[in-house]
Amino acid sequence: MIARRSAWALGLVAWLLALGGCGAGHERGPVTLVFKYARILGNADPLPELLRAFEAAHPRVRVKGEALPWASDDQHQFYVINLEGRSPGFDVMMLDCIWVPEFARAGWLLDLTSQLGPDELAPYFPSAVASATYDGRVWALPWNFNVGLLYYRTDLLAKYGLRPPETYEEMVEQIRRIRAGERDPALDGYVWQGKQYEGLVVNVLEAFWANDTTLMAENESVFPEPARAADALKFLRGLITTGVSPAWTTAADEELSRRAFGDGHAIFLRNWPYAMDLFEAPGSAVRGKVAFAPLPGRVRGAPGVGSTGGAHLGVSARSRYPELALALARHLTSERAQRAIALGAALSPTRQALYRDRDLVRERPAMPRLQALALAGRPRPVTPYYLLLSATVQPEFSAALVGVKSPERAIADAGARLAYFLQAVR
Amino acid sequence: MTGREAAAQRRALVCVAPTVVALGALTVYPGIWVLWLSLQRRIPIFDVSRFAGFENYAFLAIDPRFWSAARTTAVFTLGSVALEVVLGVAVALAIHAQARGRKVALSLLLLAWAMPAVVGAKLFEWLYHPSAGLINVALGRHAINWLGDPGVALPAVILADVWRTMPFVAILCYARLLAIPADVYEAAQVDGAGRLATLTRITLPLLGRILLLAVLFRTLDALRAFDIMFVLTGGGPAGTTETLTVYAYRALFQTLQLGFGSAVSVVVFALVMAVAWAYLRLLRTNTVAA
Numbered sequence: 001m002i003a004r005r006s007a008w009a010l011g012l013v014a015w016l017l018a019l020g021g022c023g024a025g026h027e028r029g030p031v032t033l034v035f036k037y038a039r040i041l042g043n044a045d046p047l048p049e050l051l052r053a054f055e056a057a058h059p060r061v062r063v064k065g066e067a068l069p070w071a072s073d074d075q076h077q078f079y080v081i082n083l084e085g086r087s088p089g090f091d092v093m094m095l096d097c098i099w100v101p102e103f104a105r106a107g108w109l110l111d112l113t114s115q116l117g118p119d120e121l122a123p124y125f126p127s128a129v130a131s132a133t134y135d136g137r138v139w140a141l142p143w144n145f146n147v148g149l150l151y152y153r154t155d156l157l158a159k160y161g162l163r164p165p166e167t168y169e170e171m172v173e174q175i176r177r178i179r180a181g182e183r184d185p186a187l188d189g190y191v192w193q194g195k196q197y198e199g200l201v202v203n204v205l206e207a208f209w210a211n212d213t214t215l216m217a218e219n220e221s222v223f224p225e226p227a228r229a230a231d232a233l234k235f236l237r238g239l240i241t242t243g244v245s246p247a248w249t250t251a252a253d254e255e256l257s258r259r260a261f262g263d264g265h266a267i268f269l270r271n272w273p274y275a276m277d278l279f280e281a282p283g284s285a286v287r288g289k290v291a292f293a294p295l296p297g298r299v300r301g302a303p304g305v306g307s308t309g310g311a312h313l314g315v316s317a318r319s320r321y322p323e324l325a326l327a328l329a330r331h332l333t334s335e336r337a338q339r340a341i342a343l344g345a346a347l348s349p350t351r352q353a354l355y356r357d358r359d360l361v362r363e364r365p366a367m368p369r370l371q372a373l374a375l376a377g378r379p380r381p382v383t384p385y386y387l388l389l390s391a392t393v394q395p396e397f398s399a400a401l402v403g404v405k406s407p408e409r410a411i412a413d414a415g416a417r418l419a420y421f422l423q424a425v426r
Numbered sequence: 427m428t429g430r431e432a433a434a435q436r437r438a439l440v441c442v443a444p445t446v447v448a449l450g451a452l453t454v455y456p457g458i459w460v461l462w463l464s465l466q467r468r469i470p471i472f473d474v475s476r477f478a479g480f481e482n483y484a485f486l487a488i489d490p491r492f493w494s495a496a497r498t499t500a501v502f503t504l505g506s507v508a509l510e511v512v513l514g515v516a517v518a519l520a521i522h523a524q525a526r527g528r529k530v531a532l533s534l535l536l537l538a539w540a541m542p543a544v545v546g547a548k549l550f551e552w553l554y555h556p557s558a559g560l561i562n563v564a565l566g567r568h569a570i571n572w573l574g575d576p577g578v579a580l581p582a583v584i585l586a587d588v589w590r591t592m593p594f595v596a597i598l599c600y601a602r603l604l605a606i607p608a609d610v611y612e613a614a615q616v617d618g619a620g621r622l623a624t625l626t627r628i629t630l631p632l633l634g635r636i637l638l639l640a641v642l643f644r645t646l647d648a649l650r651a652f653d654i655m656f657v658l659t660g661g662g663p664a665g666t667t668e669t670l671t672v673y674a675y676r677a678l679f680q681t682l683q684l685g686f687g688s689a690v691s692v693v694v695f696a697l698v699m700a701v702a703w704a705y706l707r708l709l710r711t712n713t714v715a716a
Contacts, residue, residue, distance in 0.1 A: 077679045084470055106471035186557075195574070196662020248556035250663045251574030260557060384472070388681040395491065395665035402576045402663045413490070420485070421683070425472045 031061045031321055033328055037094040038068045038075060038311075046337075046344035054331045061324060072096055072198070076387070083108040088318040091325035092332075094143065095312045097379065098386045101134035103314065105384040109139045110315040110322055123335075127308045128350045131379040140312035141333040142350035144341065147370075147377035148206055148306030149292040151261060151269040151279070156182070156289075164293035166303060168210075168235070171268060171296050172244050178267055190239060191257040192270040194249040196398035201390045202307045203270065204397050205380060207232040210297050210304045216381040216389065222422070223415045226408070233400040233407035235298075240401065250402050262286055270295060272309070276366055277346040292366070294373055308377035310350065348374070385422060392417050457695070463688035471682055482689035492690070494665055495673040498580065499697075502655075502669060503648040505584045506591070510644055511637060513588065514595025519629070521596070522603045532600070535593035543590065547657035550586035554658075573659050576666045583655050583667050590654075591647070595640045602636040603629070635709075642705040649698050670694045 040047060051063045068075045076099060082089055083106070095103065103109050116138060121129050128142035152164050156178050165171035175189035193199035201215075208214050213228035223229050239245040248256075254271060261269035262278060264285040269275070279290040295304030313329040315322055331337060338349040342360055348370065354360055355371035381389065396414035399405040405413070467478040486492045521531050538546070553559050554572035562569040572582045606629070614624050652671040655661060661668030661676075671694060678687030 073680060080471070080679070080682060102471065108471075195660065196665070197660045246556070247571045248574050251556065251571065251579075251659075256556070263558075265557065388683075391676050391681050395662065395668065398662045399576075399664035402574070404576050404664045404666075417491070421681075424467055424683075425469055425474055 031324060033061060033063045033092065033321060033324055034090040035063055035065050035092045035094075035328065035332075036068055036079075036090045037065060038070065040341065040345045040347065044344040046340040050332060050337050050340060054328055057331075058324065058327070063328060066090065068094065079103070079108075083316070083318075086318065088316075088320065091316055091319040091321060092328050093314050093316060095140055095314050097128070097131040097142075097308075097310050097312050098390075100132055100140050100312055100314065101382055101384040102386065104134045104137070104139040108317055110317050110319065110326070111137050112139060112141070112315065112326065113137045115326055123351045123353055125308070125350055125352060125374055125377070127374075127377050127379050128310060128312075131308070131310075131382055132312050134382065134384070140314035141329050143311045143313045143333050144338075144347040145350045145374060146272045146274075146309035146348065147374045148202065148270060148295055148308075149273060149370075149373060150295045150304075151271060151275065151290055151292045153264075153267050153286065154289055154291045156267055164291070165268075165296050167300055168296045168298060172239075172242075175244055175267055186265055188246045188260065188266040189244045190268040190270075191245060191252060191260050191266045192249060193252050193254060193257055194236070194240070194245075194398070194401050195251050195253045195256075196394050197253060198390055198394075199253055200394060200397055200401075202309070202380065204233065204236065204393075206270075206295055206304060206307050207236050209307075209378060210295070210302075211235070212298075214381075215393070216383060220383065220426075222389070222418045223411055226411045226415065230407040230411045233397065233410060237401055237403060237407065241403070250398070273348045273370055274346040277364070292369070292373070294376065303376075306373060306377045308374070308379050310348075385425060388421055388425070389418065392421065460688045460691055460695075463684055464692045466685040468685040469683055478685060482686050485686070486689055486693065491665060491668070492670075492673065495668050495670045496693075498665075498667060499649060499651075499669045499671075501580060502584060502587075502651060502667075503645060505581070506587045506648050506651075507641060507644050509584070509588045510592045510595050511641060513592045514640070515599050515630075515633065515637070517592065517596040518599035518603055519625075521600055532597070535596055538590055539593040539597070541590060543653035544657055546590040547586060547654045550582075550589070551658055554582055574663055576664045579659055579663055579667050583658055586658060587648070587651065587654050591644060595637075595644065598636050598640045599633055602633055606632055638705070638709055642702070642709070645701055645705070646698055649701065650694065670697075 035051065037047070039045065047065060051065055054063055055061060069078060075096070079093065079095075079099070083103070100109070104111075121138065124142050125145060127147075128145055129138075132138055132140040132142055150164070157164065157174070160174070160178055160181060162174050162177070165174055171190060179187060179189065193203050205215055208229055211228050211232040213225040213232070215229075216222050217224040240247060240249055246260075252260075254275075257266075257269055258271055258275045258278065260266050261271075262275075262284060276290070276292065278284065279286050281287070295306055297304045313332060315325040315329060319325045333350070335351055335354060338351055338354055339357060339360060341347055342349050342354060343363060349355070352371060352375070355367045355374075357367075361367050380386065383389065393414045396405070396410040396417075400407045400410035464482055465477065465479060466475065467481065468475045517535070521528055524531065541549075551573075553561050556562060556569065556571060556574070559572075561572070570578060573579050610628060611624065614628055619627065650671055651669055652675065655667045655669060656672055656675070659667045661672045670690060674687050674690040674694060676687075677683045677690055681687075
């Protein structure tokens with residue numbers, strides 16, 4: 001009996017100690033900042049070193065880098081569950097740019113507007129800043145950048161005396177000529193992303209823009225010009241039915257299409273900048289035979305516009321150390337840090353000056369060209385409802401691509417569904 | 427009731443209480459909460475929260491994406507369970523008839539069954555690769571657009587699921603086969619029964635109950651299948667591989683419509699319960715008959 005009572009007392013004391021420890025922990029002693037990010041692929045992950053550098057500059061601060069799940073959907077789910085559950089578990093968050101307005105509207109992000117210097121955002125790509133801005137306020141710092149590009153085989157185009165196509169019509173004609181000359185049944189024309197997922201929405205958006213329309217207008221109405229949108233879908237479907245693009249385009253994501261092109265089985269590819277490093281890697285079948293150009297347009301003189309993407313760094317509204325967290329975000333998005341990341345990993349910077357940086361250009365000669373295309377890029381609709389928008393249109397766009405629905409019908413159905421869901425949240 | 431009986435009953439209540447409390451906290455309470463959510467328009471991050479009655483269900487009734495998901499779920503369940511049973515029984519019989527290498531065969535079967543669904547799905551993603559996948563390389567010029575053709579994607583997903591879960595049926599059947607006494611077969615032989623008669627008159631009837639059980643488990647699993655299509659196709663192309671659980675996931679976790687997503691979940695729950703109830707009845711009458 002006595003033994004049991006003393007065990008109880010011991011437990012109580014331990015519990016009280018633990019409780020006291022929680023309460024007092026952040027008042028004294030070193031501060032710990034938690035940084036949530038997805039592992040960066042590449043020859044060397046530069047992040048641990050960057051985090052150590054921040055600690056060296058702030059002696060009383062420790063930074064804990066915590067990995068996010070690999071897939072973007074899982075990352076989003078992780079954030080939503082933790083932030084909705086009011087967990088104060090992290091200070092700085094890596095965010096896919098399409099989530100920023102949603103998280104801002106939910107009150108999960110610290111409004112950075114008043115903290116930023118007057119010209120602090122000027123060095124960034126305007127499109128990156130646009131996707132970090134919602135309701136006239138800035139909610140995150142752009143960290144790495146993506147833009148849709150048209151990759152082409154320089155050796156094949158040169159062999160037939162061709163220049164990179166300005167219009168889709170021209171591209172189709174070039175594909176016909178090259179394939180007629182090569183007589184290689186394994187050589188596909190134009191590969192892109194047509195699987196039912198976020199990448200499909202990106203590809204269709206680029207087709208919409210080339211056709212002078214969009215998915216969501218400034219006034220937040222969806223499919224402002226349904227006929228033009230349907231026409232763009234019909235055009236994409238036509239690429240597949242006429243054999244310009246292979247039948248498996250309807251199952252292709254970035255990697256599937258990147259590999260086909262990287263193995264030398266395609267003439268043109270739509271993809272993000274990361275692919276260039278892989279094409280130029282030792283042992284690549286297309287090393288030294290690849291360049292990129294703007295996406296084709298539908299009419300001459302109006303080159304296509306690539307969709308932009310990438311990651312931002314935001315500060316959690318529940319952070320206990322907002323100033324330090326912002327300092328960490330600033331440190332990681334600084335020119336020095338972005339240079340290290342661009343050198344160590346296949347990610348492109350959001351700061352324009354780095355595209356003319358001597359060290360970087362020596363390592364990645366295509367950087368200056370990339371800057372011009374990135375500058376022309378356009379963000380996906382910047383709206384808190386983006387995921388609802390995307391998840392709703394994906395099966396409809398896919399249905400039009402595989403031919404089970406007419407493009408007009410797909411656009412009408414997607415529009416009707418969106419109207420129903422959006423009236424509930426607005 | 428004597429004092430002793432009352433005491434026994436009290437003890438029984440005490441013994442059963444932890445189970446009741448645990449089930450109540452982990453199953454009944456969340457279940458009722460989901461039911462309650464499904465009657466609301468609730469999108470917490472946009473501060474939308476109001477009672478909506480049966481609005482969500484009314485929308486589901488006319489929602490083509492919901493009906494397509496329901497149809498996909500039904501086809502997937504029927505197709506995969508039927509194939510699993512036929513192949514599972516065949517494999518069990520084959521292993522049973524095999525004189526050597528039974529252990530190897532069984533371990534190989536278990537390997538497929540023990541593999542996490544996501545890993546199995548990734549494996550098939552490579553097998554179905556349009557140009558470099560083993561299947562299309564073997565088919566050569568007649569390559570098939572496995573995951574991008576609306577007519578082929580669902581069968582392809584079913585096939586991947588069958589590969590992974592057929593061993594469950596096979597191993598259950600094999601265990602039952604081992605328990606059939608040899609003299610039953612000897613008696614049949616003496617009576618002059620051929621191999622076909624032995625199979626249809628003795629082996630299959632004796633497998634009946636265990637098969638019913640296997641089908642019950644597999645049907646409930648198949649009705650809730652999620653990982654295999656989520657990894658392989660994400661529900662595409664054209665939503666042809668989107669099951670009810672994938673639809674519920676998209677509504678709940680991707681677009682955060684807790685009310686609407688809960689309504690879809692409630693339908694899945696009702697479906698699973700109805701099927702489980704039907705099977706259990708069948709199992710009970712079967713027991714009485716046996």
